[in-house]
Amino acid sequence: MYVGGRQPLHLQEDFCGTALLSTEWLRTDPRRTAVGLDLDLEALNWCMENNINIVGADGYSRIFLFHGNVLQPNEAKLVNYEPAELIRSIKLDECDKKDCTPQVNASTSIGTKSSRINTEQLPSRDIICAFNYSCCCLHSRKDLVLYFRHVLSALSKKGGIFVMDLYGGTSSEQKLRLQRKFPNFTATNVQYTWEQAEFDIVARKTRISLHFHIQKQQKKMRDVFSYSWRLWSLPEIKDCLEEAGFKSVHFWLREMPDTHENRSTTGFGAGRDVKYEEVKSFQQQDAWNAYIVGVAK
Ligand SMILES: C[S@@+](CC[C@H](N)C(=O)[O-])C[C@H]1O[C@@H](n2cnc3c(N)ncnc32)[C@H](O)[C@@H]1O
Structure with a gap:
């Protein structure tokens, strides 16, 4: 919609936790790759042990989980996973930067002994996402802009997008x-x-x-x-994305069920079918949820 009919293949899930979204991404198209980045090694290892096997054997060659800080992505270390039947030793520099999926020399079973890899050597990402309100983990404007700059540099120059979510309301x-x-x-x-x-x-x-x-x-x-x-406001996010160099920023919003009437609900509760709409303005509510899209170029 924003980048003109490109088919996205390469996803980066920042603040990925157990990277379940990346797993789903890989499951639905064998050409897809996913990069996940998180500070929590235990969650990343859990993904390797419990989520990737659902994708099938080739899942391990299409996912790259990094243990590190989104503010220093080039310092992040690749989490290795090497089930005995999948031993690989293809060098990173054998890879053509444009089209191939880079591999690393794996040398450990899982987790802690990990190797560093330059995330810039991976295919540039079509979509980078930061979900479950994770940008609120960044507390200063300086860090938020720095993070958005890193995102922009990893996005495809042919039309990549960044998506994050945010909640708010009285x-x-x-x-x-x-x-x-x-x-x-x-x-x-x-x-x-x-x-x-x-x-x-x-x-x-x-x-x-x-x-x-x-x-x-x-x-x-x-x-x-x-x-x-830190609960960021929508215009603060827009200003920081623009300052980092994003070309345009779009807001998709929906009202959430009133928290006074829904202190205790079963399942997703009332209003689960209310659709998100792209808006230029939105009146304050008891609770709302937003997806924010930053378009790289
Ligand atoms: C709200 S959780 C979201 C996890 C995942 N996206 C999900 O929906 O299950 C936030 C995640 O961000 C990670 N995190 C917090 N600050 C981070 C940072 N500066 N760099 C990388 N990861 C970070 C935490 O370890 C945690 O897994």
Whole structure:
């Protein structure tokens, strides 16, 4: 839509966690490649052990998970995974920069002993994404612009896009506790709680904690995930993308269910069919969710 009929093949999932999205990306087209980048080595290893096998044997040759900081992507280290049947030793410099999928000399089974690879030697990315509000992990404007510059330099010059999400609304700037039940989340019933601490309006920061309650086992798991987030505004994101050199920025928004009426919901709850729309303006709501698209050129 924004880049004129190009078929995207190369995805980069920043702040990827267990890189489930990358796995789904690879599953749907054998030509696709995925790069994932995250600070959490345990989550990356979990992906290698539990997600990639769903793609099929060639999944390991099409995914590149990097352990490192999005602010220093060239310092990130490639996470190796080498099931015995997939031993490879193709050198990176044997690769033609334009079309081939680079390989590395793998020398370890999984995780910690990893090799550094220049992410610029991978095919330039058609899409780079930062989902689940991960840009809120970056707290200063300087870091946000630096991150967006790194994104822009890794995107395809033929028409690459960056996509991120953001939430907001009056409910996002106060203490809040939302519970959701997912009857089929795992084999057991799980209740999941999103807890938002007080909101500091000077730093625009809050702490988000996720708790799980596995009901059949009567097991409560507190602070399974906990993040310190700066809640950016939409125009701040736009300004930073433009400052980093993006050509255009687009907002897709939808209203979310009112948090006063939906403190406790089952599944995705009311309003799951409300569609996102591209907007130039949007009136404040109790809760909204946005996807922001930055077009490289
Ligand atoms: C909200 S989680 C999102 C994870 C994943 N995208 C998902 O939806 O499951 C944020 C992730 O960003 C990672 N992270 C935070 N700061 C980072 C940074 N500066 N560089 C790389 N990863 C970072 C964390 O380790 C965590 O996995």
